[in-house]
Amino acid sequence: MFIEPGIDQSRLPHAKPIGWIEVVCGSMFSGKTEELIRRLNRALIANQRVEIFKPAIDTRYHVLDVVSHNANSIRSTPVQFASDIMLLAGNSDVVGIDEAQFFDTELIAVSRKLANAGKRVIIAGLDMDFRGEPFGPIPGLMGIAEYVTKVRAICMKCGNLASYSFRLSDAKQKVMLGEQEAYEARCRKCFYEDFDPKRNA
Numbered sequence: 001m002f003i004e005p006g007i008d009q010s011r012l013p014h015a016k017p018i019g020w021i022e023v024v025c026g027s028m029f030s031g032k033t034e035e036l037i038r039r040l041n042r043a044l045i046a047n048q049r050v051e052i053f054k055p056a057i058d059t060r061y062h063v064l065d066v067v068s069h070n071a072n073s074i075r076s077t078p079v080q081f082a083s084d085i086m087l088l089a090g091n092s093d094v095v096g097i098d099e100a101q102f103f104d105t106e107l108i109a110v111s112r113k114l115a116n117a118g119k120r121v122i123i124a125g126l127d128m129d130f131r132g133e134p135f136g137p138i139p140g141l142m143g144i145a146e147y148v149t150k151v152r153a154i155c156m157k158c159g160n161l162a163s164y165s166f167r168l169s170d171a172k173q174k175v176m177l178g179e180q181e182a183y184e185a186r187c188r189k190c191f192y193e194d195f196d197p198k199r200n201a
């Protein structure tokens, strides 16, 4: 179970705001966005000021909303660069960022600055790409985060827990938006059984 230090802390008299970083990561369909939305909604219920960002390229379900695969949603601000978040997060207590793997590695410095300024920063993103390699700023963010939650999907081949996102086509580019028609959640065994390093080189 995830403890929510911000909410406990806000009850302490004279408590100074202490910032921190939370990372929610895993494969596609593992519930990252659901978990991000859950944490942000609870912060809203606690009357905290919440700002939510996603990369502007992620237009899959909605241009503005962060939307989970099971249709939960929350309003967000799409931004092009991680540095935009620094400019727009000014008045918030809590900053949520979805699809963080698509941001440049500047997101690591931005998250550190926001947390050092007393904000709770909650980041959701893919830890690995379709080749099973670390994705963008996520590994670096996991390194500097106080809390890291790895969530897992269900393997579409065998029903075990899945940590990998298997791409169903031969497309080689790292960034390729898609859902069930383009990717399957897979466990380690089922991912590597069908992974062809030459095809994916």
Ligand SMILES: Nc1ncnc2c1ncn2[C@@H]1O[C@H](COP(=O)(O)OP(=O)(O)O)[C@@H](O)[C@H]1O
Pocket: 026, 027, 028, 029, 030, 031, 032, 033, 034, 035, 067, 068, 069, 070, 152, 153, 154, 155, 156, 185
């Ligand atoms: N293979 C799968 N394993 C688990 N959940 C799945 C799978 N395929 C579809 N889903 C749906 O995806 C939802 C999670 O969506 P979401 O939070 O958007 O995941 P993520 O952001 O990690 O891609 C689940 O609650 C479930 O309804």
Ligand SMILES: Cc1cn([C@H]2C[C@H](O)[C@@H](COP(=O)(O)O)O2)c(=O)[nH]c1=O
Pocket: 027, 028, 029, 032, 033, 060, 125, 126, 128, 129, 130, 131, 165, 174, 175, 176, 177, 178, 179, 183
């Ligand atoms: C593995 C992998 C995924 N993507 C894309 C596909 C989706 O649009 C997002 C991930 O969304 P989710 O909320 O985690 O399901 O990322 C990609 O561009 N490259 C990849 O290697």
Ligand SMILES: [Zn+2]
Pocket: 155, 156, 157, 158, 159, 160, 186, 187, 188, 189, 190, 191
């Ligand atoms: Zn499997």
